[in-house]
Amino acid sequence: MRIALGCDHAGFPLKQRVASLIQAAGHQVIDCGTDSNCSVDYPDYARKVGETIIADQADRGILVCGSGVGVSVAANKIPGIRAAICHDTYSAHQGVEHDSMNVLCIGARIVGEEVATELVKAFMSAEFSSDERHVRRLNKVLDIERDALAGRF
Template identity: 65%
Template sequence: MNHSQSIRLALGGDHAGFPLKQAVAEHFGDRVSQVIDCGTNSGESCDYPDFAIAVAREIVQGRADKGLLICGSGVGVSVAANKIPGIRASICHDTYSAHQGVEHDDMNVLCIGGRIIGSELAFEIIESFLGAKYEPQERHQRRLDKVLDIEKRGLDTL
């Protein structure tokens, strides 16, 4: 996976995502330049927003290039991460959405449901996400600019 070698990946998840998070860290540890483990470090009950914040912080502060969040369904971490300015997170349980979200929408955080999909499919989806690059064609940039404006100004833009 040469195209992902230079990627610094921030990885986090709650107790429901912990088993898959551990498998991902092991599987991708030598396929990216760095895995930044943002927790959790056990299967004990914990709160998904804490890990969305931790992963987002790594990206926003420039220490990570992309993020991966895993909870039970992927929904909670996606909702929480998208509240943070600079984060564009989405649940993707298929490879097409994982690369298209990056290529068209500049998605920088992939969210996965650890109780929804198995590890082999998760690995394929993550591979697709890591290998994708934003392609700023005019229509993609125009749409992303609108999203960034909403993020910056809130409902005042509507």
């Protein structure tokens, strides 16, 4: 799997650990920055990760900021991105299995390295369910996105 990885300055220290974990699991890391703990704006990196997925250069993405909220909000503005902040392993795998989440958002100031490790493992190992109810619900989410893009509300 190709995983786009991005963070702001608050997420930078955890990003290194996440990148190592992705590689150790046999997946490819596509580094979308940042490359230091110097202050940067999280929407820039959420955009880079989202655009990488939309361009089919990555299969999924992981974003890390201080709380996880900012990158989640920004990434969800990109059509085709379904990002969620997860601070527990159930949400990290269930979000993929039931909701076709394609971007995991983590708050580096909220969870420690060990919890982040478990979140990333749960996210990477999960696959979307083809159960009729999950497909039906995903299609309704996609309908909302299409209506918004068409200016219907």
